[in-house]
Amino acid sequence: MASTNIPLDVEGAVHDRYTAAAQQAEQSLCCPVDYDPKYLEVLPRELLERDYGCGNPSRYLQPGETVLDLGSGGGKICYIAAQVVGAEGRVIGVDVNDEMLGLARRFQPEISTALGYDNTEFRKGRIQDLALDLERFESYLAENAIRGSNDWLRAEAVARELREQEPMIASDSVDVVVSNCVLNLVRREHRQQLFAEMFRVLKRGGRVVISDIVSDEPVPQRLQDDPQLWSGCLSGAFVEDELLRTFEEQGFYGVELVARQDDAWATIEGLEFRSVTVRAYKGKQGACLDHNQAVIYKGPWRSVTDDDGHVLRRGERMAVCEKTFNIYTRAPYAEDILPVPPHEEVAADEAPEFDCRRNAVRSPSETKGQGFRQTQLPSSDCCGPDSCC
Numbered sequence: 001m002a003s004t005n006i007p008l009d010v011e012g013a014v015h016d017r018y019t020a021a022a023q024q025a026e027q028s029l030c031c032p033v034d035y036d037p038k039y040l041e042v043l044p045r046e047l048l049e050r051d052y053g054c055g056n057p058s059r060y061l062q063p064g065e066t067v068l069d070l071g072s073g074g075g076k077i078c079y080i081a082a083q084v085v086g087a088e089g090r091v092i093g094v095d096v097n098d099e100m101l102g103l104a105r106r107f108q109p110e111i112s113t114a115l116g117y118d119n120t121e122f123r124k125g126r127i128q129d130l131a132l133d134l135e136r137f138e139s140y141l142a143e144n145a146i147r148g149s150n151d152w153l154r155a156e157a158v159a160r161e162l163r164e165q166e167p168m169i170a171s172d173s174v175d176v177v178v179s180n181c182v183l184n185l186v187r188r189e190h191r192q193q194l195f196a197e198m199f200r201v202l203k204r205g206g207r208v209v210i211s212d213i214v215s216d217e218p219v220p221q222r223l224q225d226d227p228q229l230w231s232g233c234l235s236g237a238f239v240e241d242e243l244l245r246t247f248e249e250q251g252f253y254g255v256e257l258v259a260r261q262d263d264a265w266a267t268i269e270g271l272e273f274r275s276v277t278v279r280a281y282k283g284k285q286g287a288c289l290d291h292n293q294a295v296i297y298k299g300p301w302r303s304v305t306d307d308d309g310h311v312l313r314r315g316e317r318m319a320v321c322e323k324t325f326n327i328y329t330r331a332p333y334a335e336d337i338l339p340v341p342p343h344e345e346v347a348a349d350e351a352p353e354f355d356c357r358r359n360a361v362r363s364p365s366e367t368k369g370q371g372f373r374q375t376q377l378p379s380s381d382c383c384g385p386d387s388c389c
Helices: 010-023 045-049 076-085 098-106 108-115 134-143 149-165 188-201 227-231 240-249 322-328 364-368
Strands: 066-070 090-095 120-124 174-180 202-215 253-260 266-268 271-281 293-297 303-305 311-313 317-320 337-340
Touching: 045 076, 045 098, 066 076, 076 090, 076 108, 076 120, 076 174, 090 098, 098 108, 098 120, 108 120, 120 134, 134 149, 174 188, 188 202, 188 240, 202 240, 240 253, 240 271, 293 311, 293 322, 293 364, 311 317, 317 322, 317 364, 322 337
Parallel strands: 066 090, 066 174, 090 120, 174 202
Antiparallel strands: 202 271, 253 271, 266 271, 293 317, 293 337, 303 311
16 A cells, blocks of 8 residues: 655546546446346446446435436436436436546437437536536637636636536536445545535435445545545545534535445455445525424434434424424424424414524414314214214
8 A cells, every 4th residue: 555745646546547447347446236127227238337336326316306416427327317307307417537428428319219318418527616617617728728827817717707607507406416436536625615515506405315435433644645545435435424424514404324334345454444325405594483383203212302403302392493393394304203383374474583492392372372262072973883983
């Protein structure tokens, strides 16, 4: 394993490794993954052989969705996703490697004909900079050679204008961001930007589904400096809990492990590396307003705490703001939560601010209304042969 004082050229190591892998299959770059065979029937053998993933985020997609695949490589996940979302959906693959993009695009007419629709496209860009379309920027550079600092500064200004005025992936435009064993290839100093970009392009209520290799312990620097281990999805791996925490810190909610490899895929000096798939949602931003709503956590735990510090105690009517109420009635919380709406809706312009830090029980009188005095007894014939009893 190499160890030098020269900083590792992460982009160069990854580019060289995957350029070669686009031309000839490399088995060491992928984990065994089970895909639904029906989605593989239209894929050419070349794409199947040059697939370098570690999970299957496509199984968590729904018909009609707009999907963005980060680091789409040869396009296998994109073409599977295209079938899941159907003709009404849309799939965008983003990759920075020309050879991989060429491989993915080469079979697009053939696959579209087989499916009977074309809902997939591939764009060139860095996944930590989803606003800059590199092919458009390269067109500018081809016509405006950089011969000095003024040319370089002008090129920077053009790149900035492209990001701001004609972003490759617009903000709030995607239902689902997926990725398959790619986040760990990004330099550590660029990862905050990477997560911010995922958050930016998602619609409110959208989600990420990320498959990646994680380690059970921090990877020491001398292993991080090995280009072969980095480009092989190992030494750049997130620590397992670090990956989930990073989504939380970026503002995602409902962060969960939906898949985790039991046995280590690789072990280096006692460090275990395995595949996981993480799902997380966008949409908890905004004001906290009180609409007299409550939720009841069904169990089985005595209490649970969400990412914002809301404590839900089993069986108790916990007061929540409207935003949290709406979040809890959707995935991934809905199966564990019983919503308690008010008897009378509170008008949006009359709802006071709600302090989400207080973790208070909601009195039934609040949800029913202070003036609620109704009496309603079951009818006398309720307990007959075909009764409700």
